[in-house]
Amino acid sequence: MNLLRSKQWSPYLVGTCLGILTWFTFGVAKKALGVSTNFSQVVKVAETAVAPEHAKSVTYFTDYKVPTAFGWEAGIFIGLIIGGLVASWLSGDTSGTKLPELWTQRFGTSRAKSSALAFIAGIILIYGARLAGGCTSGHGISGSLQLAVSSWAFFFSLFASGLATAFLLFRKTTLTTTTSQR
Amino acid sequence: MFESLSIISLGLLSGFVFGFLLQKGGVTKYEVIVKQFLLQDFTVLKTMLTAIVVGGFGVYFLEGQGLAKLSIKPAILVANIGGGLIFGVGMVLLGLCPGTAVAALGERNGRAFFGTLGMLTGAWIQAETYGPISGCAKWVDLGSLTLSQVLKVSPMVVLTGLAAISVSLFVAIEFFERRKKSSPAR
16 A cells, blocks of 8 residues: 555566566567557548548558557557556655756746647657657567567667767756755 | 457556556656656666566567567668657657656646647658658668577577676666765765
């Protein structure tokens, strides 16, 4: 009970549970755990409804085998929201509703600016994921644990560019925080 | 438009556990993600490597028993690496990745909301602009390839090596984190 109400679990415990979850998805559902396919699928279903002829001409849907009917991926999407909701509710964790401190230190307290940049970041994020064929779950966890070369290539490149981006963006910010702590 | 109810339910259940764990793991937080890339917080790496090692042993064991089927995404290196490089920029800007952003929706996280709208838009842009670049996006296609095929050893050997590397890395990280915490501020 205390564990359920605790705000943050050990990463080793969470990682172990995530690993066991993949035994379930591969063994019982016969599927890999992934998130980003769902976004392409929503686009495919919407385009097929609005402009069926055009949707047929989009080679991405066929090249990357984007599923037509909502199933596994859509279930994960809804489940993720409920899981996040229940976990934060149990611990009374409301930190997600506020702007993060590190963000405001670097980019200021404007909600509009934060939302606009989050929107743009979302575009970049999914563009990369869909081009690579998966995200941190489909490649990062499910693919890496199957020892897929594609997933390890994705994992290393995302870390390399993430490190470069973070150090470029926060060069000055981190300097000030470190000095203020001293 | 919909698949069977059973597969949707299995997805819902897996997604629920996944979202619950991501929230409890702290990886639905902007600062945890960004500080990983600033090398100030190693939660993301610890969580992912543990999941990969534990998951890998179990899934390959199940596969050996004929109880699980692998699904290896093709190694199309230009797309995998190019996509990964773009993804890293987005992950730092948003402070979330697709899965953790959707789980953060459950925390009523405004940035996750706009990030998710951006992801839907991005998936549309990506599908529409794929045509012209599809040629280059297929360069260096090695097919469904695994590290154990490259190294010509059994998956269990690769996983054991991976486990050894991960544990050594964890010990080193914990050592430095403890030393940083106990040393008085200069």
